[in-house]
Amino acid sequence: MAAIGKKPEKRERMNEVILVADDEKEIADLVALYLENEGYQVVKSYDGIQAMEIVESRQFDLALLDIMMPGASGLDICRKIRENHNYPIIMLTAKGEEVDKITGLTMGADDYITKPFLPLELVARVKAQLRRYKRYNTGMQQEDLLEVSGLTVNVKTHECFLNERPLSLTPTEFSILRILCQRKGQVVSAEELFHLIWEDEYYTKNNTITVHIRHLREKMGDSFEHPKYIKTVWGCGYKIESE
Numbered sequence: 001m002a003a004i005g006k007k008p009e010k011r012e013r014m015n016e017v018i019l020v021a022d023d024e025k026e027i028a029d030l031v032a033l034y035l036e037n038e039g040y041q042v043v044k045s046y047d048g049i050q051a052m053e054i055v056e057s058r059q060f061d062l063a064l065l066d067i068m069m070p071g072a073s074g075l076d077i078c079r080k081i082r083e084n085h086n087y088p089i090i091m092l093t094a095k096g097e098e099v100d101k102i103t104g105l106t107m108g109a110d111d112y113i114t115k116p117f118l119p120l121e122l123v124a125r126v127k128a129q130l131r132r133y134k135r136y137n138t139g140m141q142q143e144d145l146l147e148v149s150g151l152t153v154n155v156k157t158h159e160c161f162l163n164e165r166p167l168s169l170t171p172t173e174f175s176i177l178r179i180l181c182q183r184k185g186q187v188v189s190a191e192e193l194f195h196l197i198w199e200d201e202y203y204t205k206n207n208t209i210t211v212h213i214r215h216l217r218e219k220m221g222d223s224f225e226h227p228k229y230i231k232t233v234w235g236c237g238y239k240i241e242s243e
Contacts, residue, residue: 016041016061016062017058017059017061018035018042018060018061018064019045019060019062019063019064021046021054021063021066022046023047023048023069024066025046027066028044028045029044031122034119035126048071048073049072050071051065052071052077052080055077055080059085061130061133063087064126065109066091066092066093067091067092067094074092074104078091078104078107082170086158086170087171088110089111090109090110090113090122090126090129091104091109091112092115093113094115102211105211106215108170110129110171110172111129111208125198128197129171147181148181149229150162151181151229151240153174153181160174162221162229167220169216176197176216177216177230179193180230180239180240181240184239184240184241184242185241185242186239187233187237189237190237190238193237194208216230217229
């Protein structure tokens with residue numbers, strides 16, 4: 001269950017539409033309340049099958065998906081969304097569901113938050129994901145084209161190519177690759193990657209970045225033992241060599 005906090009003041013309405021799918025009605029309603037008071041439009045679903053139908057019928061800017069739901073799980077819905085959309089997905093998980101967290105990230109989720117959670121923490125995560133997603137889709141970046149060792153990252157169009165082969169990346173995977181290319185030759189720690197991507201203070205030592213790195217390597221056909229592109233500097237972080 002989410003931690004109950006002070007009721008927030010309602011803010012000017014925004015255009016972003018968020019899907020909240022959780023079979024625990026109390027949690028879904030509370031999350032929706034906080035998001036609506038931040039000005040977001042919220043579509044709620046208390047059933048996995050219904051949520052699956054909703055994502056096929058309309059466009060969203062972000063989805064909050066509970067992993068354990070009747071009919072269809074949050075993982076099923078995540079997989080369905082990633083067939084046609086790249087908007088951010090945040091998974092809501094219970095304590096002890098470490099395998100499901102990793103599976104969700106592997107399927108294309110961008111972040112996860114563990115119950116019980118503070119609603120304001122969840123709102124901060126939502127805002128960080130939407131800020132990043134909006135920047136990529138409007139092309140507001142200092143450098144439009146990053147190239148290193150056959151890898152091309154087009155920040156403006158949000159496209160990535162490896163030896164002219166397109167890579168299908170989630171927003172978080174793209175963020176990691178962009179940062180490492182911008183810092184080519186430099187080691188970037190998992191904590192710094194987290195802060196640069198999510199832009200909030202809620203960093204805890206978990207394997208979120210590690211899972212995204214692993215998935216990136218799989219998509220790039222890179223070796224874990226002897227990676228050519230994303231290299232692990234043990235105890236320090238990750239880097240892409242300058243050339």
